[in-house]
Structures are given as C-alpha cells and as structure tokens.
Amino acid sequence: MIWKEGMSLIANTPQPPYYAVLFTSVRTNGEDVEYERTAQHMAELAVDQPGYLGIESARGADGLGITLSYWESEASIRRWQQHVEHLQAQADGRAKWYERYQLRVCRVERAVAFEVAE
C-alpha cells in the first residue's frame, strides 16, 4: 500500500468501543501492479465510507501481510464488505492475489497509546 503525505502510520482512533477488521494474508507469486493499484484504490475508497475510522498496514519480508481497518460499528463493516467495487476486489483477491488469508471481525474494548516525549 502506498501511503500519501498526511496519512499517519498509526491510526488515530477514538476511545473504545469501536470495531476492527483484521486481514492477515499470504500473497501468491505473480504480477504486483494490478494488486498494488487495487489495494491503493480500496484504501482510498474505504476512507469515504460511513463509519470509517482508520487503517494500518504492514507486509514483512517473509510475505505475511496484515491490514487492520477500524470502524464505528459492525453495520459499517458489513456495508463496506458489500460495496460493489470492494466485492469485485475480494473476488479478484481470491482468484489471483492471495494464497490464503484469514479475516477476523472484532470489537475493540480497550486501548493504550504511547509516544516518546519530544
């Protein structure tokens, strides 16, 4: 995922409770251009959805990727999962881009933030 200036790496989420989608994936070997373009477009589209709170994403050298997205409610997650462009991306993901994945939906109950004092 390509991060634009102004996107913070750690999502600035509100006080719990809120919801999170945990998407852990292993990519297939293959062309990355279409995948990267779609991942970028989905991240941009997600920002505009009702109930969106933020996103965090990392893919390690070993190929494991983790994307966490945060939402106000389960209803906002279900709505995003049914978005027509997102449905197409999910189908492409299963057909071409992912060797395997695990998607977990959860309710965030408590949170602690830490930042080094300037």
Place this chain on the structure above:
Amino acid sequence: MIWKEGMSLIANTPQPPYYAVLFTSVRTNGEDVEYERTAQHMAELAVDQPGYLGIESARGADGLGITLSYWESEASIRRWQQHVEHLQAQADGRAKWYERYQLRVCRVERAVAFEVAE
C-alpha cells in the same frame, strides 16, 4: 521476529469468540540486536502462557510493525501483560525501542478463512 520451522505465518485460531491484542508500533532508530532477541524471546514465552492461541507479525519497509496475538480470554491477556519478564520488555520498549505504539485489546466475533485449493 524470527520464525522457526513449523510456525505457521497465519495463526490457526479456533472458532470465535476469542480475544486479540493488536500491537501497532513505530520503532526508534537504533541498535536492533537486543530488540530482536527480546522480541523473539517474548514470542517463545507467550506460546507457553495459559490461554495462548497464536501470533502473527509483520513489519513493513516504512517502519510500521503490527503484531497480533490471540488468546482464549481477557483474563489470559491480563496475566500475560503482568508476566515479570514481559513487564521488563514493555519497560525497555518504552525506554528504548518504540517511537510510539498503540495497543488495542479486542473480542473476535467472527472469522473467515480462505485457502487456494491445491
């Protein structure tokens, strides 16, 4: 984190409900040896804790790291957070290794797995 043979990249978690700790971090610039050793030791120690279900971890080229650990209950998470060696690692993390982090505890309510057919 160094993955040993036999560790799977995606955690093989049971049917929900269960709990997850979402640890998202940005590292300080600095010596990595002690950090890597401690991270590895914590991952090995976690496996032996009551209620431990699995771990997933990725750090991207942009420096954002995400570690997800899975647990049977909130009680097992609280116990692990109070483990004496883990408390020391947390203190070292704040003093030396992390620029900032966000730790979220949540209840996994539903999960979907996908794997390419052989």
